[in-house]
Amino acid sequence: MNSPTRFTLTEHSPALWRITFDNPPVNLIDSTLTNELNDVFTRAEESDRVAVIVFDSADPEFYLAHYDLSAADELDHVLAHPEEVHPFTALLTRLSKLPFATISSVRGIARGAGSEFLLATDIRFASREKAVIGQFEIGMSAIAGGGPATRLPGLVGRGRTFEMLYGGLDLDGTRAEQYGYVNRSFPDDQLNAAVDEFASRVASFDLQTIRDIKHFVNVATLRPDAEFKDQMDAFWAAVNRPAQQHVAKHLFEAGLQQRSDVERELPHWVTRFQYRSGSDSGSGHGR
Template sequence: MASPTRFTLTEHSPTFWRVTFDNPPVNLVDGTMTRELDEVFTRAENSNRVAVIVFDSADPEFYLAHYDLSAKDELDHVLAHPDEVHPYTALLTRLTKLPFATISSIRGIARGAGSEFLLATDIRFASRERAVIGQFEIGMSAIAGGGPATRLPGLVGRGRTFEILYGGLDMDGARAESYGYVNRAFPDGELDAFVDELATRISSFDLQTIKDIKHFVNVATLRPDAEFKDQMDAFWAAVNRPAQQHVAKHLFDSGLQQRSDLERELPQWVTRFQYRSAIDGS
């Protein structure tokens, strides 16, 4: 595969790989990142040696900010091809089924598609002080498209899933740990050493056993793939509606997808620009 442009791939050993997201200015998820990750997954599967991949970020402030909302051509394609599964949906579904362990090491902001990515990995560890996790989409008059309505209930329960998706607020690493959003939160200075130690340990074990564990846990826990397509379709349908376009325009005018206070405090900013229809007098 060609050298990735949205992250670096480090092969610590034939069995332990690391993907480090590095897509300035705020580590957006986009079509290129999706394709490049898919290529890494194919290469890892074809190696028949990889036991674990860790996903972390080169940017201590942004893990994965959210999906690139400026991709107008992507919206046009989705609307013109309603039967297709969106590539990011396919990627997350594939991520949950990879025949080896996957670990998110979260430092910085992981909202929207960033949260959805870490939810699709097997294990999640967070910096207690520096992780910021959430699903802000309701503030943009859209459903979260990458499957949190399906993945979160099994982790945090029904009530807390509604709190996360209805509220559209951030939580820090400590709160995410208490909810079950992540496995554990560590003091920031201890996160990397713990993740490396666990990944190294996993990478020393028998590959077929790791594959069997993944298979049987997936049999017990995974929901039907069709649920994820429906959620992504609902997200892109929302992007085509006036309510979402109204909020998005104001957010882009105010610094969305730039290294800005808006991106740092996005759940607070979205409340400033809520759409009101002609029915209620706006």
């Protein structure tokens, strides 16, 4: 396996691995990250010894900002091949079914596809002060494509799922814990130690028992894979519409995907550029 370029892999022991996202400037998710994660997952499965993988970030401000929205050639491919399952959808489905424990240690911003990645892991721990989690896609005139409409109701309930997806607002670590989005939040200076202690404990147990637990919990909780393809298809269809392109254009001009106030306060910025049919799409005014 080639050395990854979007994260570092640390093998603390044969049973406990750590993936630390490191893709400046804001830890975007893209096809390269998807491919590199698949390579590590294959290696972990083939090792027959991995019991736990922890996912964290080298950047305390950005965990996984969102998907790279500048990949226009990707949209062309998706529209030309509607029968295919998008690679990111396939990655999340695979992540949820890996035969070992997966733990997210969330410090920094995890929005859009970043939030969807968290939802596909088994356990989520968060910094009380520095975790920022949200699905902002409605502000870009799109459905969230990575499956939160399917995964969130079982965690936070129907009403709070609508609150998150309709509102497009962020949760901090405390609110995410109250809603059930994360298992627990910790004071930021205690997060690393708490995650390390729990992950090491799980890694010390019998691997077959961990696999059995994962299998039966998945049987009880996972929804059909087809639901995820439909949501991703709806997202890419939205990307091809004028409303989404209007918002995206103005956000990129203001600093999207850069280390900027746009990325730090994205739920606020999307409301500034809302599209209205028949309005001046170049005006940059929302309402």
